[in-house]
Amino acid sequence: MVNLIKHCIFLLFVGVLTGCAIDVSSSSYLYQDASTQPIDVTALSKSISRDEAVATITKVELKNSLDLTLNGVAVTYPHAIANVVLFADNEMSITKNSAMLHEFGQLPVNVLWVDYQGTGASEKASRVRMYQLKRDALLIFDFAKHHFKNNLPTVVHGISMGSILASYVAVKRDIDGLVLDSAINKVNDVVANMVPSWTHLFTILKVSPELAIIENEDFVRQFDRPLLLVVGDKDRTTPITFSRELYEASPSPDKWIYVVPGGKHNKSMTYPDVKGQYRLFIRAVRRLKGARS
Known part of the structure; x- marks a missing residue:
């Protein structure tokens, strides 16, 4: 997401000077590292040791349909209460954020995180x-x-950005629960939210058709199992209104939205009260899964 902000600021400056349109394409929206780097989970290991916890860290490798190698990490805990598949934000790599995985371990849940293609340790x-x-x-x-x-x-x-992928998986696969953290609804709204309103006099935003058609709401409307939305009240990138739109669109009879006091973008799992809400959510997911069995 930081990459997109920098790109928009640059294009905004050019647009103000020239009065031209600002084009936002997939290549400018989706972050890509210059080169791949091996996964380093030192920060994760330190977090686990600091808590005197027990966990197994396994590096994983997948081949996608383009024959690219995607690299990730699976972390398992002895008394896990659920399995979590994590889709991170734009520009978030495992190496730079591996300590976050133990935030999930404190619930405790097993968690899998694979770097997006072109990010961190995955080929592009x-x-x-x-x-x-x-x-x-x-x-x-x-x-x-x-x-x-x-x-x-x-x-x-x-x-x-990972909230779009998470919702997509939720309607394509049989899952037990969905968590949308600092959620995006429409990519158009995210881009517009980053551009000061006064610049509209000088520039026109043009989002590529591939991005413009993305509306997370379309996926959420098709998902009727437990849903938890988490957003910080200080989140300026994906404000509360985005999450409220998705909450209202959801047909799930078991849905919750939690606004984190003082919470900022992408930091939800670092707040103890969020972990408390997460445990309550998983308790409901386990109960409902048992009822379906």
């Missing part, structure tokens, strides 16, 4: 496209179901 294509990330998301979910060989409920958790 000549051009990244959103529909390719959706295909990868299904691959990652299917891998998780095979990797976590247990009867625990499976929860898909999406952070910001």
